[in-house]
C-alpha cells in the first residue's frame with residue numbers, strides 16, 4: 001500500500017512517491033541499494049540521486065520518453081511535465097536522500113557502485129588482494145535464502161546433494177563431497193591417498209605446500225618432495241627423479257599433487273600436455289594423483305578445455321566456489337565413489353560436517369550456473385591491469401603472459417620494497433598483497449570493474465612516481 005501522507009502538490013507527491021519506492025525495502029540502506037541497482041551508472045552521488053528519482057518515477061506513473069518527462073494521468077493520455085517541476089521533484093528526492101542518510105547513518109560518500117555482476121557494494125577500497133574477497137550478489141543471496149535444506153551430516157540436505165551431483169557430473173567423476181574450504185579438500189585428498197611415512201611430490205610454490213601449514217605433515221604424517229617449477233609448471237624429468245627404490249631408508253612416494261590454475265605462478269594455466277605427461281607417468285609408476293583445482297574454472301574458461309577433460313587425469317580433484325566464482329564459502333572434492341565415501345569420514349573428524357549446509361550449497365550452485373562464463377571478464381581486466389603496469393616506470397611484470405585473473409609484478413629495488421608500495425596504495429584506497437620482498441599480487445574478480453582497474457592504475461602510477 002502507498003503510505004498515506006495526505007496533502008497535495010508536488011512536494012508532498014514527491015515525498016509520497018519516494019516513500020512508496022522505498023516501501024518494500026526493509027531499511028533505508030537497502031532502499032538506496034535497490035534504487036542504485038535500477039540504474040546504468042551509479043558511480044557518483046549525483047547518479048544515485050538520479051536513480052532514486054528513477055525508482056520514484058517508476059512507482060509514480062512518470063515516464064521518460066524521447067528525452068522528456070511525462071506524467072501518465074489516470075485518464076487516457078499523458079501530459080508533459082514542465083522542466084521546473086521535474087527539477088523540483090529531483091530536489092525533493094535529493095532532500096529525502098540526505099534525510100535518509102542522516103537517519104540511517106549511511107554517508108553519501110559511502111554509497112557505492114554497481115559492479116559487473118549487478119551487486120551493489122558500499123564505496124570500499126578497490127580490493128585486488130584476492131578473488132576470495134567478493135560479496136555474494138543479491139541474486140546469490142536470494143538463492144541462499146530460498147534453499148531447501150536438511151541435515152547434511154545425516155546426508156539428507158537436498159541442495160547439498162544436488163551440488164555434489166552437479167560437481168561430479170561437471171568433472172566426469174563418480175562422486176563429490178561438499179567441504180568448507182579448499183584447504184580441507186586438499187587435506188582429505190592427501191589422507192585418502194597416503195599413509196604416514198608416505199611422500200607426495202608437488203611444486204614448491206603450490207598452495208598445498210606453501211600456504212596450508214604443512215597440514216599433510218601435521219595431520220597425515222606425510223612428507224613432501226617439493227620441486228621448483230616455472231610459474232608453477234613442473235617437467236617430466238623433474239618428477240622422474242623423485243621415485244625411490246623400495247628400501248627402508250626412504251619414504252614411499254605415493255602421490256603427485258598439481259595445481260591448476262597455479263596461484264603463486266601468477267594464475268598460470270598448466271599446459272595440457274604437461275598434465276597428460278606427468279599424470280601418465282604417475283599412473284605408470286603406481287602413484288595416485290590429486291589436482292588442486294581451486295581455480296580450475298579459470299583454467300576451463302581460459303583454455304576452452306572442459307573441466308572433465310582436465311579432471312580425467314586425476315584420482316581426486318578439489319574445486320572451490322569461493323574464489324573466482326564468488327560464493328561466500330565452500331569447495332568440493334571429487335573422485336571415485338569408494339574414495340568419496342571414505343572422504344566423508346575424514347571430513348567429519350576434521351570438523352567439516354555441516355548441518356543445514358544447503359544454504360551454502362545454494363550459493364555454489366548459483367555460482368556454477370551464473371559465474372563461470374563471466375570469468376572471461378576477470379581475465380580481460382587482468383590483461384588490462386598488466387598492460388597498464390607495463391607502462392609504469394619502476395614496475396615490471398613477473399611474467400609477460402597473463403593467463404587468467406592474477407597479475408604478479410615487481411617493484412624496482414631503487415623504488416623501495418613491495419611492502420612500502422602496498423602501504424602507500426592502501427592509504428589511497430587500493431588493496432593488493434606483497435607476495436615477496438619485491439613482488440606484489442593483484443587479482444581481478446567479480447567485484448572489480450574495468451573502471452576500477454583504470455582507477456587503480458592511475459593511483460599506482462602516481463604512488464610509484466612518489467616512491468623515488
Ligand SMILES: Cc1ncc(COP(=O)(O)O)c(C=O)c1O
Pocket residue numbers: 132180181182183184207208259261262263292294295320322331
Ligand atoms: C590454489 C589454492 N588452493 C587452495 C586454496 C585454499 O582454499 P581455502 O582458502 O578455501 O582453504 C587456495 C586459497 O586461496 C588456493 O588459492
